[in-house]
Amino acid sequence: MAPHFSSDENVPGHTTAVAIDKDKNSPQAVRWAVEHLVVSNPFVTLIHVKHKNQGDNESDYDVNQLFIPFRGYCARKGIQLEEVILEDADVCKALLDYVHKNLINNLVIGAATRNSLSSYLNYRKSKNDIPAILIRSAPEFCSVYVISKGKILTMRTAQRPVSNTAAPPKMSSGMPPHIPSDQLEDERGRRQVVRGESRNGTDRQSVDNPPKLPMRDRDRRKSLPANLSGDMDAAMRAAAAQPSSSQDTLAIDTDFLNKIPHGSIDLNDQNLDFSMVSATPTGQLPQNTRDIEAEMRRLKLELKQTMDLYSTACKEALTAKRKAEELHQWKMEEARKFEEAKQAGEAALAMAEKEKAKCKAAMEAAEAARKLAEMEAHRRRQAELKAKKEADEKTRALSVLAKNDVRYRKYTIEEIEEATENFVASNKIGEGGYGPVFKGKLDHTPVAIKVLRPDAAQGKKQFQQEVEVLCCMRHPNMVLLLGACPEYGCLVYEYMFNGSLEDRLFRKGNTPPLSWRKRFNIAAEIATGLLFLHQAKPEPLVHRDLKPANILLDRNYVSKIADVGLARLVPPSVADSVTQYHMTSAAGTFCYIDPEYQQTGMLTTKSDIYSLGIMLLQIITAKPPMGIAHHVGRAIEKGTLLDVLDPAVPNWPLEEALAFARLALKCVELRKKDRPDLGTVIVPELNRLRDFGMSSDSRGRSNNCR
Structure with a gap:
């Protein structure tokens, strides 16, 4: 065991000991003792009781490791530290023996936890509470504090100062020592004793005092202000009973006497002094006076502790009241929210009922529409059965080629309806002479679906043959035909995100204007795609309806x-009626038709050259097709071509724009033989202008970089 103070040494005036163990409350107990008890005497003793008969089931541990965290903490606080290790089978007995032998004023211990001092091996079976035993059995001169989470959980203050203890008695049963009877007066009339011990070990009671209460109840009663003033009255009456003389005259603080008749003491008076002032020197005071002074000091300490406890209780009561008010407000707020949620739920149910009624009406309307669609489909199937008999020599030859080889994707009408959401109007993106165009999504890919008019669809067999041919025709400047639904005359094309050239030239939706470089590039691409159609085998393919609305732009x-090839998917009579429909109902489309074709009815590849020329003039002017050739020709003659060019495009290259306009005017000659050749004249010139735009663009970027 480490060295410790003995009874014959000079004991410090105010000694504090802290019992530590491996639990989490031990550091909090040490910290609390340093902050609240170690003030006048910067000295603290750390005690650890090691069980003498530790079992094999308990894991061994290094006891010295327990003190390492506290050494640094006490060194930083300027506290002198003593480390004591006790070995005993009884933890409480070891601590009480040490307190008696060393006259410890304050004993601090952490609250009991699972791994704490109170759960030691020998106490697990008996389930004793070590803090409770120490509070019950500690000497009367020692105050015991039980700390939990940095606060006092339980405490018991000293009943008398350590100076009244003559010698530490021997501990045998763990019970606290009592005040020796030779220090008390035998006359009951001269002094009233609250606690005492006779020579035969029985308690002696005063006539005016009630029987002795248990320790905790007695401390609680003594801590009340009324009981404190009663004890002080008894002490003063005992002092008054002494013989008075000129040497033994006792003077009492007048402030204290003024407070006694009211039956209470002002706990907030910090200048309250309970000491008795004698007119004679202290060394000449009788034994009774010294006892009264010691009792006064004890009462003052208890009064201060009671005042602290009362202040803490008031604060806790205010905190509890505030929390109760907050809880009440929270309950009121929750009730209000619950009521609002209930009202919102009822409104939602009412809305759901309305939506249910609307859904029922919509389902009935959809059922009626489905029946109408079935009737229309039946009529279409009857028409297709009648048109099946029509065939020509070319389609019969192609049918032999594609008899056992389907070269395009066939879609069912259910897939088409699902892709277009049953051909809802919001998905409609265009309307042509052959039918409406809808936007949809098939196989997770955006597509454009054209639905041919019922009178434009010919025999199912011939329709399949023509679609197979068109699906095989692939070119970078032709919109790809992905598949079809032959039963209902639906064509599935790839979707073009930037719409038609007509929309971009006239800036539909307030889109930015196309630059002159992009316009030269678009013109060259259109001419290249048209040349591919005219060179198709076994015979050229004439577009018949070339215009800016049929030129689409991708991302x-x-x-x-x-x-492309829509004229081949319908009978010639229907194709002619579509052309006549354009001629009579849409003046813009009428302006793209070859005048010679209108007079003679002879359709050749030169007819597409005329439509191309009108479209080229629109590309650089962004003007309607009506009379555009006349206006551009007059501007070239007057040298004012810049006035007719699209004003939204800055920095037109005049020489190249002039060459572009002259080429377009040659394409719109009234006679076919006067129009230039597409492969030898038009395409090379447009490619030259496109290359010029690309080279100038690269030079502009390099100049900007410099």
């Missing part, structure tokens, strides 16, 4: 010709 503004 990168690459132009592609749309509606």
Whole structure:
């Protein structure tokens, strides 16, 4: 065991000991003792009781490791530290023996936890509470504090100062020592004793005092202000009973006497002094006076501790009241929210009922529409059965080629309806002479679906043959035909995100204007795609309806010709009626038709050259097709071509724009033989202008970089 103070040494005036163990409350107990008890005497003793008969089931541990965290903490606080290790089978007995032998004023211990001092091996079976035993059995001169989470959980203050203890008695049963009877007066009339011990070990009671209460109840009663003033009255009456003389005259603080008749003491008076002042020197005071002074000091300490406890209780009561008010407000707020949620739920149920009624009406309307669609489909199937008999020599030859080889994707009408959401009007993106165009999504890919008019669809067999041919025709400047639904005359094309050339020239939706470089590039691409159609085998394919509305632009503004081969998918009579429909109902479309074709009815590849020329003039002017050739020709003659060019495009290259306009005017000659050749004249010139735009663009970027 480490060295410790003995009874014959000079004991410090105010000694504090802290019992530590491996639990989490031990550091909190040490910290609390340093902050509240170690003030006048910067000295603290750390005690650890090691069980003498530790079992094999308990894991061994290094006891010295327990003191390492506290050494640094006490060194930083300027506290002198003593480390004591006790070995005993009884933890409480070891601590009480040490307190008696060393006259410890304050004993601090952490609250009991699972791994704490109170759960030691020998106490696990008996389930004793070590803090409770120490509070019950500690000497009367020692105050015991039980700390939990940095606060006092339980405490018991000293009943008398350590100076009244003559010698530490021998501990045998763990019970606290009592005040020796030779220090008390035998006369009951001269002094009233609250606690005492006779020579035969029985308690002696005063006539005016009630029987002795248990320790905790007695401390609680003594801590009340009324009981404190009663004890002080008894002490003063005992002092008054002494013989008075000129040497033994006792003077009492007048402030204290003024407070006694009211039956209470002002706990907030910090200048309250309970000491008795004698007119004679202290060394000449009788034994009774010294006892009264010691009792006064004890009462003052208890009064201060009671005042602290009362202040803490008041604060806790205010905190509890505030929390109760907050809880009440929270309950009121929750009730209000619950009521609001209830009302919102009822409103939601009412809305759901309305939506249910609307859904029922919509389902009934959809059922009626489905029946109408079935009737229409039946009529279409009857028409297709009648048209099945029509065939020509070319389609019969192609049918032999594609008899056992389907070269395009066939879609069912259910897939088409699902892709277009039953051909809802919001998905409609265009309307042509052959039928409406809807936007949809098939196989997770955006597509454009054209639905041919019922009178434009011919025999199912011939329709399949023509679609197979068109699906095989692939070119970078032609819109790709992905598949079809032959039963209902639906064509599935790839979707072009930037719409038609007509929309971009006239800036539909307030889109930015196309630059002159992009316009030269688009013109060259259109001519290249048209040349591919005219060179098709076994015979050239005439577009018949070439115009800006049928030129589509993808994400990168690459132009592609749309509606290729639609004239081959319908009978000639229907195709002619579609052309007549354009001629009579849409003046813009009428302006793209070859005048010679209108007079003679002879359709050749030169007819597409005329439509191309009108479209080229629109590309640089962004003007309607009506009379555009006349206006551009007059501007070239007057040298004012810049006035007719699209004003939204800055920095037109005049020489190249003039060459572009002259080429377009040659394409719109009234006679076919006067129009230039597409492969030898038009395409090379447009490619030259496109290359010029690309080279100037690269030079502009390099100049900007410099």
